[in-house]
Amino acid sequence: MKDLAQRVMKGDPRAIARMITLAENASPEARECMKVLHSRSGNAHVIGITGVMGAGKSTLISELAREYRKRGKRVGIIAIDPTSPFSGGALLGDRIRMMELATDPDIFIRSMGTRGMLGGLTGAVYDVVEILDASGKDIVIVETVGVGQAEVDVIKIADTTLVVLVPGLGDSIQSIKAGIMEIADVYAVNKADRPGFERTMAEIESLVELIADRGEERTPIIPVIAKEGKGIPELADTIDAHRKKMEGTKEFTLHRRRRYEAELVEIIRKRLMKMIFDEDVFRDRVEDLIDMIMRKKKDPYSAADEILSQVLK
Amino acid sequence: MERKIRVLVAKPGLDGHDRGAKVVARALRDAGMEVIYTGLHQTAEMVVQTxxxxxxxxxxxxLLSGAHMTLFTDIAELLKERGMGDVLVVGGGIIPEEDVPRLKESGIKGxxxxxxxxxxxxxxxxxxxxG
Incomplete structure (x- = not known):
């Protein structure tokens, strides 16, 4: 197993792929390897990319990756799509827009299903970022699920969070500002050649102005046409500048702290859930308690107390 | 934790018809698998790297273009070369009966x-x- 970690650190694509699978399946071997890989991670610039569905995130990521390759950087991409809560299956189609990158040995793309996690990420994403980081990728891009407005968890893991918007959202920018609009370190307004571009720019600018009034620096807004590669170098410059500005600051240290806090909480949550719901001892007890709740012999809170007191014994 | 079956659905070569591939991809998802779809016009190298x-x-x-003998066998070869010979490879499309034995021999199992x-x-x- 140590051998697998060694191969990951040498950048061997098959070892990286294997390692990610182990992490996704929460296998015990993965834990052993992650112990080794953790000490070698922390060097990559982690870029989180979120935004509404159809904003062109995948195309933009493809172009951004190409730009970083031109600059001699090695790139890892994690593309997350929703897992069906009914079948447990997932259709992962983000690669369609990235196939031209498939044969570049210095780009590693992995598609992942959310596997029951909310917040636009997947449970194993912390591990996968760390694996790609330890494998020597200079840039790790995390693309969140592109639905709704709750996909804000990405800020926990990203050094720089990019929010992708498109013209024509109209008043919806007003409605989403409470969530997604508060997490941006950089905005990209994609499809800048579309009608309504000026209005969208103006809306985001006024929003950014509002935040700046509170004494913060203005969040940069970069217009791009991802399909034609326009604005991509400027976008990459802006993302890099954000990381440079952050480096060495107290904020950055605090941010990294929060990232590990989120990961720690996630690991504990997963293990506890597994302990309660996968192990036979508790599984039967859980079923009994559900029966009692059904028959109004117990309420859900008392049932939870009972299980937790047993687990924590 | 249950291990999920991960499937790559690919359209190699110059063939623009992907309705069938998409229908299969969806059915596999509904059967609880994680399906990665690549889109059209893939080279053997792209399929194997992915x-x-x-x-x-x-x-x-x-593949519906008739080039399955070349493309399917190229991909099977390349997989073996890269040490990925244990991946289950299946094919679909317009494939004449008489080609099936040779395809199976080359490593396309179904x-x-x-x-x-x-x-x-x-x-x-x-x-x-x-396993």
Missing amino acids: AIQEDVDVIGLS IFGPGTSMDEIITFIKENVK
């Missing part, structure tokens, strides 16, 4: 022509995928 990075258990190739039921494909994958 299979490596995504660490898939199964590759489903779809061939599914028009009219195959989704259940048949799903069962085949579940039974033949490596």
